[in-house]
Every structure is written in C-alpha cells, then in structure tokens.
Amino acid sequence: EVQLVESGGGLVKPGGSLRLSCAASGFTFSNAWMSWVRQAPGKGLEWVGRIKSKTDGGTTDYAAPVKGRFTISRDDSKNTLYLQMNSLKTEDTAVYYCTTDLGYCSGGSCYSGWFDPWGQGTLVTVSS
Amino acid sequence: QSVLTQPPSVSGAPGQRVTISCTGSSSNIGAGYDVHWYQQLPGTAPKLLIYGNSNRPSGVPDRFSGSKSGTSASLAITGLQAEDEADYYCQSYDSSLSGSAVVFGGGTKLTVL
Numbered sequence: 001e002v003q004l005v006e007s008g009g010g011l012v013k014p015g016g017s018l019r020l021s022c023a024a025s026g027f028t029f030s031n032a033w034m035s036w037v038r039q040a041p042g043k044g045l046e047w048v049g050r051i052k053s054k055t056d057g058g059t060t061d062y063a064a065p066v067k068g069r070f071t072i073s074r075d076d077s078k079n080t081l082y083l084q085m086n087s088l089k090t091e092d093t094a095v096y097y098c099t100t101d102l103g104y105c106s107g108g109s110c111y112s113g114w115f116d117p118w119g120q121g122t123l124v125t126v127s128s
Numbered sequence: 129q130s131v132l133t134q135p136p137s138v139s140g141a142p143g144q145r146v147t148i149s150c151t152g153s154s155s156n157i158g159a160g161y162d163v164h165w166y167q168q169l170p171g172t173a174p175k176l177l178i179y180g181n182s183n184r185p186s187g188v189p190d191r192f193s194g195s196k197s198g199t200s201a202s203l204a205i206t207g208l209q210a211e212d213e214a215d216y217y218c219q220s221y222d223s224s225l226s227g228s229a230v231v232f233g234g235g236t237k238l239t240v241l
Contacts, residue, residue: 035230037174044130045166045174045217047230063229097173111221112230114164116176116185 002026002117004098009122016088016126022081022098022119030076031055033101035115036083038094038124046094048072048083050101050112066092088126095121131156132218134233140208141241148236150201150218156231158199161221165194165203168215168235177216178203205238213240 008020022034033056036048049062051072060072071084081098097120102113133151140146150163157163165178176185178194181201193204201220205212218233 044235045219045232047232050230061228064227102179111161111228113162114176114179114219115166115174116179118173118175120173 002100004100004117004119006096006098006119006122009096009124011125011127012088013128014088014090014126017084017086018088018124020083020085020096020098020122020124022083024079024081024100027100029074029079033103033112034072034074034081035099035101035112036072036081037097037099037115037118038092039097039121040091040094043094047112048096050103051081052103052110056105056110085124088124090126093124093126095123097121130234131222131231132220132233134216134218134236136234137237137239139239139241140205142208142210144208145204145206146208146238147205148203148216148218148238150203150220150233152199152201152220152222152231154199155224156199156220156222157196157201159223161223163194163196163201164219165192166217166219168217170214174217208240210240213238 003025005023035050051060069087073082099115099118166174167177168174181196182194191207216236222231
C-alpha cells in the first residue's frame with residue numbers, strides 16, 4: 001500500500017525554524033517527484049514547492065511566498081522527504097501535506113503534474 | 129485571490145447533476161496545461177478525483193467526469209449522493225514572465241440538499 005506520513009509539525013514563534021519530514025512506503029521513492037502543499041485554516045490549497053527525482057536532476061522549485069525561506073530535500077536511502085522552514089511568519093500557519101508529484105519533462109522544460117497520493121498532513125502553527 | 133477561479137459554493141439534491149467551473153487564463157489552462165481535480169472530505173487530506181482533464185483514477189465512480197475547453201475546465205457530478213458533500217479543487221500549471229508554478233482554484237463547497 002502506498003503511504004505518506006508527515007511529522008514534525010508544532011508551535012513555533014515568528015522568525016523561528018521547523019523541519020518537517022515525510023516518510024514514504026509502498027512505492028519506489030527514489031523515482032518519484034515530490035511536492036509539499038499547504039492549507040491555512042479554513043482556506044484553500046497552496047503549492048509550496050517540489051523536488052524532482054535524482055534521475056531527473058533532483059532540482060527544486062518553490063512558490064514565491066516561500067522562496068528563500070523554505071528548502072525541500074530528500075534522502076532516498078531513508079525514503080524520506082524533508083521541508084526545512086526558516087524565518088517563519090504567522091501567514092505560514094497551515095496544515096502541510098506531502099504528495100507524490102506526477103510531473104514530467106518535455107522539450108527541455110519540466111512541469112508538475114497531478115498529486116497522488118497525499119499524506120494525512122501535519123499542522124504548523126506560527127504564533128508568539 | 130487564486131489564479132484559477134471557482135465558484136465558492138454549489139448545491140444540488142440527491143440524484144441531480146451539478147457542475148463546478150474552473151476559469152483560468154492564457155498563462156495556465158489556455159496555454160494547454162492539464163487540469164486536475166481533487167475532493168476533500170471534511171477533516172481529511174485531498175484525494176485525486178480527475179487527472180489530465182478527463183481521466184478517472186481507479187476507484188473513482190464514473191459519476192465524476194471532467195472536461196476542458198479554452199481557458200476553462202469543468203467537473204461534473206451526476207447522480208448526486210450525500211457522500212459527495214465535500215470541497216472540490218482544480219489544479220493546473222502556470223507559466224508567465226514572472227515564473228512558473230503549480231496553481232490551485234480557491235475551492236468549491238458542494239452541499240447536497
């Protein structure tokens with residue numbers, strides 16, 4: 001069974017840091033592109049960023065609101081995805097989901113595809 | 129404000145048909161990028177409902193269908209059931225001079241009357 005399990009959420013003060021983890025099982029993690037998507041309380045879904053498989057270069061892309069503050073990484077030996085969040089702001093408060101990104105590369109450009117499956121999410125609260 | 133525009137809410141009686149629109153622009157849906165749909169039941173993670181504009185993953189009932197035309201896409205649900213009450217999100221890709229990113233609609237709350 002394909003499974004994604006996030007952990008590491010909690011309460012952090014503005015300006016602080018937090019690292020989320022996502023443990024993957026049931027599929028070949030090293031071949032997968034992975035994305036983080038967040039959802040603020042009572043709000044819609046917002047893409048945070050993506051990391052490609054090492055086969056496709058292992059590069060990362062980020063949404064504008066988190067670029068320069070958040071870093072996505074992966075440890076294929078541990079089947080684990082990470083999201084390092086620095087300089088946190090109150091507006092970063094959200095449930096953070098990890099998900100498999102069915103993206104692809106074509107004509108020299110790479111694109112995220114659909115997201116399936118999703119983890120259960122972990123809540124990050126940024127508050128003083 | 130979301131890049132993709134969805135109606136905040138729709139409703140229908142059991143057995144009826146409802147549609148949810150997702151309106152984009154020439155930098156996303158109109159540029160040819162695929163549209164995908166997710167269902168989020170209360171208190172749970174989103175679940176893939178439609179991928180590649182009109183494809184259903186295994187296990188998704190054929191009451192759900194998707195289509196795309198021009199700068200818009202639609203999700204149709206026929207034979208509405210109480211268990212369909214949920215939030216629905218469309219997703220695509222956006223590429224412009226300011227960069228490229230995954231984009232979501234703001235979500236539509238479906239109420240089964």
